[in-house]
Amino acid sequence: MPQFDLYQVDAFTSAPFGGNPAAVVPLDAWLPDETLQRIAEENNLSETAYFVRKQDGYELRWFTPAVEVDLCGHATLASAYVLFEVLGAQDDVLRFSTRSGELRVSRADGLLAMDFPAKQPVAEEIAPALLQALGLPGAQALYRTDDYLVVIEDEALIDGLTPDFAALAAFDVRGVAVTAPSAKFDFVSRWFGPRVGVNEDPVTGSAHTSLAPYWAQRLGKRVLTAQQGGARKGQLRCEVPDNGRVVISGQAALYLRGSIYL
Template identity: 75%
Template sequence: MQLEIFQVDAFSSVPFGGNPAAVIPLQQWLPDDVLQRIAEENNLSETAYFVRNGEAFDLRWFTPAVEVDLCGHATLAAAWVLFEQLGEQAEVLRFNTRSGELRVSRNADGLLAMDFPVKQPVAVEIAPGLLEALGLSEARALYRTDDYVLVIDDASLIEGLKPDFVALSSFDVRGIAVTAAGRGFDFVTRWFGPRVGVNEDPVTGSAHTSLAPYWAERLGKNSLRCEQGGARKGQLQCDVPGNGRVIISGRGALYLRGVIFI
């Protein structure tokens, strides 16, 4: 069997930036174990698969270790492939996913806008051992959705974080986002997910469904410029219109197009 594969750097306008995702269009679903093994072989933080379903697409995401409920950068990559490589003419792409229907539109200059549901973060006590695992001595607050969202006051500490990934994998959350205001953006973030097989994700679109509503409320603005990453970074635009949705926008760049033989 031969399958077409694309590798797209999401949330970047040029290769080698943002967050790489594999995108594999399918005519019909393969067995789950095959989808998982392909994602493991790709060894990227996410591999996205889609199958056309009427006027929409069924979309699934796999890390090298597990299938996940929501992935922003691989959704953007899948939409970019449909628009820019496969000639999709629809003004808005509709994806059926484990997180409900997701919509992606494209504006005149190629910016892709993803319409995701808000995940409102809830304040919790700072978990014992969390700061030590991140190499931090203090934090402003901790919030929880699918992830822990740890807010710190000094954005300069974000760049130098060197987490203990074994220790982080013991926390019962999808991942840990460390975020702060400033450094030329409304807020900056790094995201660590060793529990789902991704030690660090350069740009995590889905994490911004929690990050954006937090920062929108704290900063008193509903349009936010964001950056995520350590050595490798990407940029996002997040809009929080107050209707229970987050509009997460970014660009994509093609790195690879090829064929898988299985």
């Protein structure tokens, strides 16, 4: 009976039960796509990551319970944590070949730092139906990348959001981030992705490839602190250098290790 290691890692937190959980499955060779999807469905986490060693780096893929996705930050962080802290990788920089190009993860100042391509949000007219689906009385602005970014000014509204997920799924975007300035952090957010099978993702690293450039420009800062989540929250450090990239950093904690039997 084929057997595969599985690790569950809480990303963007220093201790279990915070941040965003991801499953990580190291492989010697790729399994059929249907099997990868079925494992992700069985894990029933927002993301399951798989990686295969290739020459001087790794091929990395991410699956929600419903679909394979182009980019996932927290599962990349979780994969790097497993390689560095569990499997003893000696690389100074981990290089991942993905559907979003090469992603790099390094260790810096007690954090895992992920180097991702930046996405510059483009302003759009605010859609009343979107605000209605989110249960928001209004918004300052709406932007779009592969997500919608809904900007509000009152961070107190963030925790109380109770979206209509069926209505949100009708919008032709990967997900919807609602974000606001914060007294404790530079900005806070929540992210909803019913269209890709994830009603709410507690901490979405990939969303910060759009959120960080927006807030860096608005606040005139290249290094920002952020928190994402509702009942469950995680913390991120974002750096926006002038090179079309975003460096997203955070901690991670191992929660579970086990075996998959197929």
